[in-house]
Structures are given as structure tokens and as C-alpha cells.
Amino acid sequence: xxxxxxxxxxxxxxxxxxxxxxxxxxxxxxxxxxxxxxxRTANAKSIxxxxxxxxxxxxxxxxxxxGPDASEALxxxxxxxxxxxxxx
Amino acid sequence: MNVLxxxxxxxxxxxxxxxxxxxxxxxxxxxxxxxxTAEWQRFEKALAVAQDQxxxxxxxxxxxSGEEQAEIFKAQAMILExxxxxxxxxxxxDDQKVNVESALHDATEVYAQMLExxxxxxxxxxxxxxxxxxxxxxxxxxxxxxxxxxxxxTPSIIIAQDLTPSDTVLIDKSCVLGFCTADGGATxxxxxxxxxxxxxxxxxxGPEVLDRCNGNMLIxxxxxxxxxxxxxxxxxxxxxxxxxxxxxxxxxxxxxAQEPAITSDGHRVEVVANIGNVAGARAAIEAGAExxxxxxSEFLYLERPSLPDEEEQYQAYKTxxxxxxxxxxxxxTLDIGGDKELTYLSLPPEQNPFLGVRAIRLCLARPDLFKPxxxxxxxxxxxxxxxxxxPMVATVxxxxxxxxxxxxxxxxxxxxxxxxxxxIDIGIMVEIPSAAVMADHLAKEVDFFSIGTNDLxxxxxxxxxxxxxxxxxxxxxxxxxxxxxKQVIDAAHxxxxxxxxxxxxxGEPLAIPILLGLGLDEFSMNPPAVPIAKQIIRSxxxxxxxxxxxxxxQLENSEKIQAFVRSEVPSANIV
Numbered sequence: 001x002x003x004x005x006x007x008x009x010x011x012x013x014x015x016x017x018x019x020x021x022x023x024x025x026x027x028x029x030x031x032x033x034x035x036x037x038x039x040r041t042a043n044a045k046s047i048x049x050x051x052x053x054x055x056x057x058x059x060x061x062x063x064x065x066x067g068p069d070a071s072e073a074l075x076x077x078x079x080x081x082x083x084x085x086x087x088x
Numbered sequence: 089m090n091v092l093x094x095x096x097x098x099x100x101x102x103x104x105x106x107x108x109x110x111x112x113x114x115x116x117x118x119x120x121x122x123x124x125t126a127e128w129q130r131f132e133k134a135l136a137v138a139q140d141q142x143x144x145x146x147x148x149x150x151x152x153s154g155e156e157q158a159e160i161f162k163a164q165a166m167i168l169e170x171x172x173x174x175x176x177x178x179x180x181x182d183d184q185k186v187n188v189e190s191a192l193h194d195a196t197e198v199y200a201q202m203l204e205x206x207x208x209x210x211x212x213x214x215x216x217x218x219x220x221x222x223x224x225x226x227x228x229x230x231x232x233x234x235x236x237x238x239x240x241x242t243p244s245i246i247i248a249q250d251l252t253p254s255d256t257v258l259i260d261k262s263c264v265l266g267f268c269t270a271d272g273g274a275t276x277x278x279x280x281x282x283x284x285x286x287x288x289x290x291x292x293x294g295p296e297v298l299d300r301c302n303g304n305m306l307i308x309x310x311x312x313x314x315x316x317x318x319x320x321x322x323x324x325x326x327x328x329x330x331x332x333x334x335x336x337x338x339x340x341x342x343x344x345a346q347e348p349a350i351t352s353d354g355h356r357v358e359v360v361a362n363i364g365n366v367a368g369a370r371a372a373i374e375a376g377a378e379x380x381x382x383x384x385s386e387f388l389y390l391e392r393p394s395l396p397d398e399e400e401q402y403q404a405y406k407t408x409x410x411x412x413x414x415x416x417x418x419x420x421t422l423d424i425g426g427d428k429e430l431t432y433l434s435l436p437p438e439q440n441p442f443l444g445v446r447a448i449r450l451c452l453a454r455p456d457l458f459k460p461x462x463x464x465x466x467x468x469x470x471x472x473x474x475x476x477x478x479p480m481v482a483t484v485x486x487x488x489x490x491x492x493x494x495x496x497x498x499x500x501x502x503x504x505x506x507x508x509x510x511x512i513d514i515g516i517m518v519e520i521p522s523a524a525v526m527a528d529h530l531a532k533e534v535d536f537f538s539i540g541t542n543d544l545x546x547x548x549x550x551x552x553x554x555x556x557x558x559x560x561x562x563x564x565x566x567x568x569x570x571x572x573x574k575q576v577i578d579a580a581h582x583x584x585x586x587x588x589x590x591x592x593x594x595g596e597p598l599a600i601p602i603l604l605g606l607g608l609d610e611f612s613m614n615p616p617a618v619p620i621a622k623q624i625i626r627s628x629x630x631x632x633x634x635x636x637x638x639x640x641x642q643l644e645n646s647e648k649i650q651a652f653v654r655s656e657v658p659s660a661n662i663v
Contacts, residue, residue: 014209017159020166027169046172047163048199051214056205 003064004074006081015057023047025080029068033077044077058074091298093269094293095560097279097312099597101331102266102322103308105300106317107244109251114226118190124181131177131188134228141224160217161531164564167221169536173199189229196222211386212431213393245308247301251278263287266308268315270295272554278611282310283367283592287494290315292559320645338612341619349611349622355630358610359622360416362590369408371615376622379415379473381612382590385461395457401464409474416473418515418588418612419465419609422457423479433457442552447480448572452489462497462510468471469509477538481516481523486531517590524572527579534580537580538612541591545569565646570602574641577607588612596620597660598653600624606635620662627659 010018014037026033026044033044037059042049044063055061063071095143103299121127142165150158167173180191196218203215240246240263250271264287267276272291282289288310300317307316307327311334350356360381361372372380376552388396388404396404409417424430425438425446438444451458465476478490491514518524519540527537541564546553548569551562563569573589580587588610593599595613600621603611611621636656643649654661 020163023166042174046170047166048170048203048218049172049276051211052199052206054208055212074372 001064001066002070002074004064004078005062006058006078008055008081009057010086010087011057012088013057013059014050014053014061018087019047019050021080022086023050024076025076027072028076029065029067029069029073031065031070031073033063033065033073036062036064041045090317092297092315092317093302094290094292094297094313094315095272096311097267097272097291098282098287099311100266100286100288100334101247101307101309101311101327101332103304103327105244105266106247106304106306107240107263108298108302109248110248112232114223116189116193116226119187120185121181121187126184126187127181128178128230130179130318131192131225134225135168137228138224139165141228142168145656164217164221164224167218168225169207170232189226192222192225192229203443207434210393212610225360244258245301245306247297248278249298252273263513266310267291268293268297268301268306268308270297270557279582279592283595283614283616284491292466304647306433314387334662339622339624341623344626345619345622347376347622349377351625351628351633353396353629353631357608357625358416358588358603359618359625360588360610360612361615361618362410362612363615366404368615372618373411374565375615375618377615377618380408380417381588381610382477383417385419385421386424386428389422389430390426390428392432395460395513398464398467402467403459404466405465405474406472408466409472412473414473416475418475418477420477420479420517421448421461421465425450438605442546448478448486448490449480451478452486452493455493458493459497462494463508464499466494466497466501466512467506468506469512470507474509475513475515475535476513477517477522477536477610479540480520480543482520483522483529484526484529484533487516487530491533507632517543518576519547519591521548521572524576528582529577531583531585532578536588536591537576538588538610539573539576541569541573541589541593544572544591548572554565563646564591564596565649567643567649568643570606570649571641573603573608574606574637580608586610595621595622597662598650598657600642601628601633601636601653601657602649604628604630605633605635605640617628624660624662628657 002005006059008014008080011013014022023045035042035044035050035053037055039068044050063077090615092220131265142161145160146161169218176195177188177191180186180194181188200218203218204212243265245266245268246264247579248269250269255322267278267282267289269291270293272278278585279291287310290308290310290313293315297315300529304318307319307324325434349359358378360379361375361377362382363369364384365374365387388401405419405441415542425444445453465474468474483488492633498508513535515534516530517540518527518537523530524544542553545562545566549561551558551564553559553562577587585608589603589608594603594611595617597620604625636653637651640649640652643652
């Protein structure tokens with residue numbers, strides 16, 4: 001299963017607007033996407049799941065995808081996180 | 089015509105239709121359903137309606153308060169689409185065949201509690217969003233109107249069980265003539281809100297009020313604590329005359345609001361205001377207040393996700409203190425605990441919060457809370473007349489401890505080279521009976537006292553003032569309370585210190601002659617009460633007020649005391 005590791009640099013971590021953007025982006029794909037942070041695992045399409053991961057600034061997350069558009073999904077999420085969610 | 093007797097919470101008369109305010113406390117029953125598929129379809133329809141509603145609310149919020157404030161409703165809309173949440177609900181409906189309301193409630197509570205348990209203020213606020221979304225869906229499923237005051241479009245008298253600070257945000261104040269609640273005492277939130285708005289209010293009118301007033305014509309007599317349901321036209325006319333008379337007295341008093349309060353024999357007292365924010369400062373100045381006798385600092389701490397920092401506090405205190413120039417502004421340090429909570433402090437729940445780690449007790453235990461506030465106040469006090477006051481002092485030792493922390497802050501500011509007040513007047517609230525009894529010792533430790541009659545009455549009479557069944561006992565006209573007030577004033581004067589009073593009693597027309605006669609130096613009240621208080625003081629001589637006070641202290645109960653002043657001092661018998 002393809003998997004990538006990302007560092008979340010946004011000030012608020014994976015909360016608030018970054019979390020919404022992350023979940024919305026994941027929601028565009030049909031693949032199953034999961035996010036792992038430490039011991040916790042979340043459905044990347046579930047805002048409640050993602051919030052309860054408690055990802056703060058500087059934290060490392062791994063994202064896995066499984067399905068027909070898995071690699072596109074991972075690429076899109078990688079762009080989003082690496083662009084720091086479009087923040088300055 | 090029916091008459092309900094409650095407790096007078098805010099003076100004045102309102103005549104108009106009733107509007108019943110229902111808080112959304114919906115009991116959800118768990119039952120089994122025969123057809124889970126149909127149950128799920130019912131839920132999907134509700135989801136679509138909720139999405140529509142949130143879009144409308146989002147647009148209204150964006151137009152009224154801007155994009156940032158409106159974002160919360162976008163975030164709520166995402167919760168409605170959350171696949172994990174929907175899966176949990178669907179599984180419960182399909183496998184356990186429970187009704188969807190119950191499945192929804194259980195699933196959202198799991199998430200809300202999980203978010204709360206993460207001990208992060210942002211996530212705790214999201215827990216509220218989850219619950220808000222859940223109750224929106226449940227209201228839709230059960231066919232209950234969206235907001236409790238959605239239909240409030242004509243000026244009305246608001247009837248409610250009780251009102252919380254958050255309820256009052258929902259109410260369009262331009263459509264409110266007055267308030268009447270089933271629960272509550274004279275110092276409940278409804279009462280404080282009504283006095284702040286200058287609207288009449290009756291509280292503690294009993295549960296009947298909720299069954300009997302919906303759309304009926306009402307007369308609300310806030311001064312007498314009475315509510316008349318469907319009055320005859322003659323009666324309503326009579327009340328309109330009274331309403332006009334009160335308005336006339338108020339108009340006259342307002343004309344002279346900016347003039348000082350000097351008795352006919354030349355004794356001057358200060359009439360100042362109780363305020364809770366910057367807007368209150370403006371209202372106080374307009375009403376003729378000669379300073380601020382009580383600045384509640386809680387406004388900086390409430391309704392926010394985290395503690396305000398020193399800089400933010402400094403700016404707020406300085407803005408208010410500077411607005412009054414040389415006139416005094418008394419900042420009361422944080423009074424949290426009791427019925428006032430700060431969720432982000434995550435303080436452990438207490439069995440008796442009114443008798444627990446409240447106010448100065450909390451501040452002394454938590455220098456991380458106390459010191460930034462003291463530093464901000466010391467810095468803000470440079471160049472104006474800001475004074476500091478500690479709430480809920482019970483012992484001499486607490487004053488000394490608080491003073492030690494203050495001096496530590498002064499040394500720190502000195503070392504940092506900051507501009508701050510090197511000398512500042514320090515006072516305490518006298519609101520615990522032990523402080524009143526020990527006033528002679530305490531007077532040696534401070535520059536002034538301010539008597540908090542709301543809490544002093546509650547603690548003296550052993551009455552929970554938020555409990556409607558006993559709230560009537562907590563009247564500040566109780567002779568026991570008045571005797572304590574006399575003791576405090578005498579003890580302070582013996583040490584050459586002055587005494588103010590910042591409880592509701594200071595603005596009560598019938599109390600003013602008594603307090604004046606007892607020698608009170610400063611009367612601090614809600615801004616709308618200032619003009620009439622000044623007018624009453626001007627109508628009296630100190631000599632006659634002393635006689636009234638002496639006689640009042642011989643009476644056996646609060647009813648007799650009020651009746652006595654009503655008959656002896658006509659100028660105070662206005663409402």
C-alpha cells in the first residue's frame with residue numbers, strides 16, 4: 001500500500017482550517033485514506049477523526065491510501081501539506 | 089386577570105405581549121424501530137435540511153459579523169458529512185434497530201467527550217460544535233423550531249424558566265420590553281442583564297408563569313415584583329399612567345445626572361458605577377457616574393478559549409481607567425469560581441463551589457493567573473486613578489498574602505524598567521461575614537472597603553441565591569445584613585478609611601436613605617440607576633437619614649424595614 005510521511009508545519013497543526021482542507025482534499029478521492037500519528041490512526045475523510053489525532057505544529061504524520069486513485073490522492077495531500085495549506 | 093408574585097429584579101413597568109423562551113433541553117428517548125431503512129431515510133432528509141439551515145446561518149453570520157465569525161458554521165457543516173460519524177449512526181440503526189435520534193445522540197456524545205478529553209481548548213470548542221450539530225439534527229427530526237427566539241419580531245415581555253448568559257446572546261434586545269422568569273433570585277443573570285439594559289424584570293415567579301403566558305397580554309411591574317396576565321383595559325390604563333409617572337421622574341433625574349450628589353445639609357457622597365467592560369465605561373459616564381466602584385475583570389476571561397495575556401489586560405484596564413481621568417476606577421481582581429467557571433482552566437468540580445476555591449483563594453493558589461493581572465493593573469495605573477480590590481477575603485492573612493504578591497510584581501516591574509504605579513490604593517470586598525466581623529483588623533491592612541451585599545446576604549443568611557425556593561430570604565434588607573454593614577462602616581471610619589458598597593443594594597431607592605444614614609461614603613451601582621440615586625440623595629439631609637437608619641436597625645425583618653422607609657421617605661418611594 002503506498003504510504004508517505006509528511007511534517008505538518010502550519011501554526012495550528014492539523015486543526016482548524018488546515019484540518020478542513022486536508023479532509024476536503026481527501027474526500028475528493030475514492031480510495032480509502034488513513035492518517036497515522038503516533039499510535040493513533042484516523043480516516044482522512046473524517047474531520048472528527050482527524051481532529052482527535054491531536055497533530056500539532058511540527059508533528060510527523062504518515063498517510064496511506066488504498067484504491068484506484070491512491071497515488072493521485074497521496075500526491076494531492078503531499079502538495080497541500082508541503083505548501084503549508086496555502087498559508088504564508 | 090391573574091396576578092403572579094415574584095421577586096423584584098429590575099425596576100420599571102412594561103406592558104405588552106408575552107413571548108415564551110424555551111431553552112432546548114430535549115429528552116431523547118431510546119426505542120426500537122421496525123424498519124431501519126425507513127429510519128435511515130428519515131435521517132438523510134434531516135441531514136439535507138440541516139445543511140440548508142447551516143448555509144443560511146453562515147450567510148447571516150457572515151453579513152452580520154464577518155467571515156471569521158461565520159467559519160464556525162462551515163466547520164459544523166463538515167461534521168454533518170463526516171463518514172465515520174455517519175457510519176457509527178447507521179450501524180446502530182441497522183444492527184441494534186434503535187431510533188435514529190438516540191443513535192445520533194450516542195454517537196455524537198462519544199466524539200464530543202473524546203474531543204473534550206484531549207485537554208485542548210480548541211478541541212473542547214469543537215466538542216460544543218458536535219453537540220450543536222447534534223441538537224440541530226434532533227430539532228429537525230422532532231420538528232422543533234430552530235432558535236428559541238426566531239419568531240420574536242414584536243416588542244414583547246420575555247418569559248423563561250431562567251436565562252443563562254449564552255441565551256441572552258440569542259435574544260434580539262430591540263424586541264424586549266422586560267423579563268419574567270420562573271426561577272432565579274434578585275442577583276440571577278436575568279436580573280443583572282435586565283438592570284444592565286435598564287429594563288424591568290421579575291424573577292422567581294414560579295413554574296406557573298411558563299404555562300400561563302404565551303401570547304397573552306401582560307403587565308410587568310418590576311418594582312413590585314408582580315406580573316398581571318390579561319389585565320382589564322382599565323387596569324392597563326392605570327398602569328400606563330404609572331409607567332408615565334416613573335418615566336417623568338427618570339427624565340428629571342437624568343437632567344441633573346452630571347451634577348454631584350450632595351445632601352440638603354451639604355454632605356457629599358460619591359455615586360459611581362459597576363461595569364464589566366469598555367462599553368460599560370461609556371454608559372457609566374453618560375449616566376453621570378463619578379468613577380467606577382466595581383470593574384469586574386471577568387469580561388477579559390469569559391467566552392474565550394484561553395487566558396488573556398498581560399498585554400491584553402493592560403490595554404483594557406488602561407483604556408477604562410484613562411476614560412475616567414482623575415476619577416477613581418476600582419479594579420476587582422479575578423472573581424472566578426462559585427457560579428462562574430472558566431472551562432479552559434479545567435478546575436476540578438467542587439461539591440460546594442460557593443464555599444470552595446473561589447476568587448482570591450484561587451488567585452493566591454495560582455500565581456500564574458494572579459501575577460499577570462496584577463502586573464497589567466500596576467502598569468495600567470500609571471497616570472490615572474486606578475485602584476485594586478481583592479474579592480472574597482475572609483481573613484487578615486489573605487490580605488497580607490495578596491499584598492506580598494503585589495509587591496513582588498512591583499519589584500519585577502522595577503527590575504524590568506517598566507512604567508508602573510509605585511503606589512496604588514488597595515481595598516477588599518467585604519462579602520464574607522467573617523470579614524465584616526473582623527473589619528476593625530482588616531481596616532488597618534487596606535485603604536478602603538467595598539461591601540458586596542449580594543454575597544454578604546447569601547453567606548449571612550445561608551441562602552443559595554440561585555435557588556428560587558430560598559432566594560427571597562437573601563434580601564439585602566435583612567436586618568442582619570444591615571447591622572453587619574453598620575459594623576463595617578464604623579470600623580473603617582475609626583481607622584480613617586472610606587467604605588463603598590457595590591452590591592445591588594446601593595442602587596435600590598429604598599436602601600439609599602438607610603445607607604446614607606449609616607455613613608456610607610461611596611455608592612456603586614449599575615449605570616442606569618445612577619441618576620435616580622443621585623436625585624434621592626439630593627432630596628435628603630444627612631441628619632434625617634441618620635434618624636431613618638437608627639430606627640431601621642431596630643426593626644425585626646426586611647418587610648418592616650422596606651415598609652418603614654416607604655412611609656418615612658417619600659422621595660425614595662418611587663418604584
